[in-house]
Amino acid sequence: MTVVTRFAPSPTGLLHVGGVRTALYSWLYARRMGGRFILRVEDTDRERSTEEAVRVILEGMAWLGLTADEGPYYQTQRFERYREVIGQMMASGHAYHCYCTKEELDALREQQIARKEKPRYTGICRDRKEPRPGVQPVVRFRNPTEGTVVVEDLVHGTVTFQNSELDDLIIARSDGTPTYNFCVVVDDKDMGITHVIRGDDHLNNTPRQMNMLRALGATPPVYAHVPMILGPDGAKLSKRHGAVSVLQYEEEGYLPDALLNYLVRLGWSHGDQEVFTREEMIAAFDIKDVGKAASAFNPEKLLWLNQQHMMRAEPAALVPYLRAQLRRLGLDSDDQRLLEGIVVSQRERAKTLKEMAQNSRFFFTETVDIDAKAAAKHLSGAGLELLVKVREPLAALPHWTAEAIHGVLNDLATALGAGLGKVAQPVRVAVTGTAVSPPIDATLELLGRERTLARLDAALRSAAAG
C-alpha cells in the first residue's frame, strides 16, 4: 500500500519552526516510503485566516524544498463536499440536530465546572424528534457511549480512551458551516491519507476522529503524534523566541538544509550523526524513532549546523544565497570567481550567509573606512613603514596569486626578522579596514592588485595627512 501523508496547517498564525518540523516529518516519511505528500490548508475559520499566513506557508515550504505531490488543497473550497457528508450522516443516524442555545450550553458548562466535572455536552438533543421554534440547530456527531477507542500511535504506542469520556461534538455550526474536526475526517478519508503525522496537541482529538471515520465506513489511518517544540527557555514557543515566520530564517542567512537538519534532529536521532544531507535524512528517517518529549529550540546549535552546511556545500551552490544577502546591503557583483572565492575563504568564519555578506563588504566597495582602533594599533610608525616596504614587491609581482603574495609577505617578514603577523596585520587593516579578515594572501588575491595597491596608497596618504 502506498503511504500518503499530509501537512495540514491552518493559516491563522505564521508558519513557524514547530509547524515546519511536523511538515518535515510528514514529508520525510512519504519520501522514505516512496509515498505521496499532500499539502492542505485548513482555512475553515474565515475570521482568523489571513492571506499573509497562506503566503508564508506556500513560500516557506517552497524555500525549504518540501514539495508537495498534491495540493495545496483549501478546505474553504470543499464546503460542498462537507455538506454532502453531513447529509449522509444525518440520514444514517450518525448525526443529529441539536437545538441547545449557546447560552444554555455555557450555563451547563459552568455548572459542571462548579461540580468539578469535566465540561461536556450531555446529549440533551440526542433523541429529540421535533425542531425547536426560533433556534437554528447545529449538527452533532453521535459518538458511541460505551467501549474504548484504541490509538496505536507510532510515537506514543498504544493509547486508550473511554468512549464515555467523549461527548457529541458539533460538526456543523448553526449557519451550516462545518467544523475543524469534521473537515479533517472527511479530508483524510477522501484524500486517502494513510499516515497522519501531526502535533501531539491533537492526540486528544484522535479518538473522536477515529469514531467519525468508522461511522463513515472508513478505516482510520495510522497516527503519529510528534511532540511540540519549546522556546529556548523551555516555555511554549513565543513570538519573542522562535515563533517567527520561517521566512525569517531565510532573511537571517540560514540555509534551508541546515534548518531542516536542525529540526529533524530535534526529537530524533540516528546514532551519533549530527550533520545530514537531505538524502541522508530521507534514508535514515523513521517516524518510529521520534522521541516522545517536547524539546527546546537551541539557536546556537542551529547556528553551528548552518556553518557546517556552508562548509560542506559546493561553493557555487552558496553564491546565489550570498548574493541575496549582499543585495540587502546594497552590494552586488556577478563575478562568479570572486563570489566563490569569498564563500570559500569566509565560510569558516561566518555562521550565516548574512554574516558572511557583512564581513565581506570591503570586497565590493571602492574604498574602505579604516577602523580607528585597528589603525591605532597597526598603522602607527612601524606599520606604515611596512606598507611602504610591501608595496613595491607587490606591484612588481608577475602573477597575482595567493601563493606569490604569500611569498612576498613571508620574505619581508624573514628579512625583518619578524613573524608574518607583523607584516600581515598592517596590510590587513589598510586593505580591509579592520583587523579581521580571511588569510591575507587569499584576501589580496580576491581583492585584486589594483585595489590592493590603491588602498595601501590611501592608507599611507591619510596617515601622512593625519
Add this chain to the structure above:
RNA sequence: GCUCCCUUCGUCUAGAGGCCCAGGACAUAGCCCUCUCAAGGCUGUAACACGGGUUCGAAUCCCGUAGGGAGCGCCA
C-alpha cells in the same frame, strides 16, 4: 476539576536488565595549531526527577509521588 501525554548533562540526544561509576553533539573552560578572526585537534566541567518494589543485577520492568504539557469551544 476531569481525561490524555511527558520526565537522561544548561540544551538536543544515545541507551530497548549486565557492554553505562552512562556515550555523542551544541554551549562552556583550558591547551594545541596559527598572519587576525575563525575553522580544526585534544582535554575538562556537567545528567538517569523522587520514592518504593521486581531481580543475583535497573537509566532500562512494575507501582506510586512530584513537576511539566495538551485537550475538555457553534477555534483550529
